Amino acid sequence: MNRRRTSAADFILNQGTTFFALVLFVIVSGIGVVLILDSLPTIREFGLDFWRTSTWDPVAEMFGAAPFIWGTLYSSLLALAISTPISLGVAIFTSELCPNWLKRPVIFTTELLAAIPSIIYGLWGIFVLVPMVRTLQTSLPDWIREIPLFSGPPYGLSMFTAVITLAIMIIPYTSSVAREVLKAVPIAQRETAYALGATRWEVTKVVLYYARVGIVGAVMLGLGRALGETMAVTMVIGNNLQASWSIFAPQYTMASVIANELLEAGTEMHISALIEIALVLFIVTLIVNAASRLLIWRMTRETKRTVVPAAKAVEIA
Amino acid sequence: MSFRLVRRRVTSHVMDALCVLSVVLTLIPLVLILSFVVWKGIGSIDLAFFTQMPKPVGEAGGGMANGIVGTLIIVGMGVIAAVPVGIMSGIYVAQKAGSASADIIRFAADILNGIPSIVIGIFVYGIVVSPFKHFSAIAGGVALGIMMIPLIARTTEELIRLVPTSMMEGALALGATRGRAMFTVVLPAALPGIVTGIVLAIARIAGETAPLLFTSFSNQFFSTDVTQPMAALTVQIYTYAISPYDDWHRLAWAGALVLILLVLSCSVMARFATRRLERMHGGGL
Numbered sequence: 001m002n003r004r005r006t007s008a009a010d011f012i013l014n015q016g017t018t019f020f021a022l023v024l025f026v027i028v029s030g031i032g033v034v035l036i037l038d039s040l041p042t043i044r045e046f047g048l049d050f051w052r053t054s055t056w057d058p059v060a061e062m063f064g065a066a067p068f069i070w071g072t073l074y075s076s077l078l079a080l081a082i083s084t085p086i087s088l089g090v091a092i093f094t095s096e097l098c099p100n101w102l103k104r105p106v107i108f109t110t111e112l113l114a115a116i117p118s119i120i121y122g123l124w125g126i127f128v129l130v131p132m133v134r135t136l137q138t139s140l141p142d143w144i145r146e147i148p149l150f151s152g153p154p155y156g157l158s159m160f161t162a163v164i165t166l167a168i169m170i171i172p173y174t175s176s177v178a179r180e181v182l183k184a185v186p187i188a189q190r191e192t193a194y195a196l197g198a199t200r201w202e203v204t205k206v207v208l209y210y211a212r213v214g215i216v217g218a219v220m221l222g223l224g225r226a227l228g229e230t231m232a233v234t235m236v237i238g239n240n241l242q243a244s245w246s247i248f249a250p251q252y253t254m255a256s257v258i259a260n261e262l263l264e265a266g267t268e269m270h271i272s273a274l275i276e277i278a279l280v281l282f283i284v285t286l287i288v289n290a291a292s293r294l295l296i297w298r299m300t301r302e303t304k305r306t307v308v309p310a311a312k313a314v315e316i317a
Numbered sequence: 318m319s320f321r322l323v324r325r326r327v328t329s330h331v332m333d334a335l336c337v338l339s340v341v342l343t344l345i346p347l348v349l350i351l352s353f354v355v356w357k358g359i360g361s362i363d364l365a366f367f368t369q370m371p372k373p374v375g376e377a378g379g380g381m382a383n384g385i386v387g388t389l390i391i392v393g394m395g396v397i398a399a400v401p402v403g404i405m406s407g408i409y410v411a412q413k414a415g416s417a418s419a420d421i422i423r424f425a426a427d428i429l430n431g432i433p434s435i436v437i438g439i440f441v442y443g444i445v446v447s448p449f450k451h452f453s454a455i456a457g458g459v460a461l462g463i464m465m466i467p468l469i470a471r472t473t474e475e476l477i478r479l480v481p482t483s484m485m486e487g488a489l490a491l492g493a494t495r496g497r498a499m500f501t502v503v504l505p506a507a508l509p510g511i512v513t514g515i516v517l518a519i520a521r522i523a524g525e526t527a528p529l530l531f532t533s534f535s536n537q538f539f540s541t542d543v544t545q546p547m548a549a550l551t552v553q554i555y556t557y558a559i560s561p562y563d564d565w566h567r568l569a570w571a572g573a574l575v576l577i578l579l580v581l582s583c584s585v586m587a588r589f590a591t592r593r594l595e596r597m598h599g600g601g602l
């Protein structure tokens with residue numbers, strides 16, 4: 001009786017866990033395979049032209065995805081430009097400046113931003129941010145509104161609105177990973193700099209330089225989030241096929257076109273075109289995330305060996 | 318003091334101030350969003366909101382009973398699907414730590430965690446919805462389950478590795494096989510933390526909309542049949558938010574308040590539990 005029970009536990013430990021680990025692996029590779037198979041019709045029909053042309057006309061079965069690529073890249077990179085300095089500021093504050101009693105509350109509240117569902121960002125974007133952007137745009141002086149970057153009628157639903165929303169959404173991700181990375185920098189690095197008479201900012205620069213690889217990883221993690229964000233962006237970006245440099249123009253992203261059109265797609269080609277967009281989104285986020293993990297892992301692995309004795313030394317002292 | 322030293326000190330203080338400013342800039346949207354959802358939503362929350370169905374456009378009142386129940390059912394199915402896969406593959410990685418196969422599985426979990434939710438929605442649409450030509454709550458549950466797996470797997474792995482090896486060794490020394498030691502000694506020790514991780518994962522996926530759009534779809538009627546399309550709170554908020562009707566906007570805000578309370582209470586509860594666990598383990602977790 002007893003023997004049978006223990007052998008069951010061993011069976012589960014060996015075969016059972018292997019089976020479920022395989023399930024996990026099959027799901028991940030299955031996503032790639034299914035997306036490729038389901039997008040074969042448009043891959044065969046259009047080849048690379050799918051990504052180079054910008055006519056998107058489901059009725060005429062003309063599919064060119066360039067405007068979506070543009071919208072996704074433009075919105076993600078602008079959002080990164082805003083969120084990166086702010087996230088680094090938050091990370092530096094929590095790891096270098098903050099008094100101990102304030103640390104937990106600050107980390108807790110900034111990370112709450114990540115807990116808010118994207119649909120709520122979208123709802124808030126539509127009813128609060130969009131009118132604000134409209135007011136901002138109409139109050140700009142004429143000479144600014146003539147610059148191509150800021151031109152166009154004040155819709156409110158625009159690239160700019162999407163960028164602000166995205167930036168807010170990725171700050172908690174980038175800042176929490178950046179904080180972990182800064183924490184992994186050996187204390188000796190800081191103490192040496194202080195001993196040489198550096199000011200706090202100069203010490204922080206040393207720390208940032210030491211942690212640069214991991215920080216790039218943290219920023220890329222945010223990029224991965226931004227590229228795939230769907231609901232909030234779809235609700236505020238305006239969903240307009242015209243790619244434009246203007247940040248006040250309504251535009252379109254890869255994730256948004258899938259969310260908007262898949263349910264209405266009637267033809268096989270249309271569905272296939274949308275799935276091909278999902279395939280590329282999958283590949284791009286896979287590369288960005290893999291690179292980001294690799295960088296963060298390299299950073300924390302390198303320092304793990306040195307950080308432990310340093311921390312121990314401080315404790316003992 | 319030399320001019321140079323003054324300049325260095327001033328730079329340092331300016332940078333300190335900029336760091337504080339970025340924390341403030343992060344907190345402003347948080348406060349704005351939370352207060353706006355509460356302000357706009359609180360007026361429409363009453364008993365009817367939880368017990369009644371949405372009314373047609375033009376009629377005031379009504380609730381989102383179908384969406385609230387739908388979200389609970391779909392999330393519940395996701396949990397049932399994800400917990401075995403997540404916990405078992407987490408044990409696998411912790412067991413074989415250092416081996417190539419463990420690294421591959423851990424990497425696969427990380428990749429899965431980074432895949433945009435809309436892509437997961439398309440995948441489930443491709444394997445569950447389009448072969449049967451039929452939207453169903455089950456498909457929605459599968460999509461949410463897939464999103465939960467990597468979260469649960471990583472938590473399980475980390476918590477099992479935090480259980481002191483002496484516990485495993487003690488059980489082995491008493492004659493237990495590895496399997497028995499894992500499931501009767503190590504796993505129970507890690508369990509409170511794993512449960513906390515599952516609650517956090519629920520908080521993450523309960524607010525998902527994109528993977529449900531083409532899987533559980535939506536349903537304007539009350540339904541508990543998991544083989545049929547089912548309303549979810551998030552999808553309903555989306556539909557109402559982009560509609561032109563004021564009554565529906567009102568419902569969207571009320572729905573958002575309910576959703577945010579659900580998600581934040583899960584998330585806050587899990588965090589407090591983590592803190593208690595940390596204290597119990599003397600900062601070991």
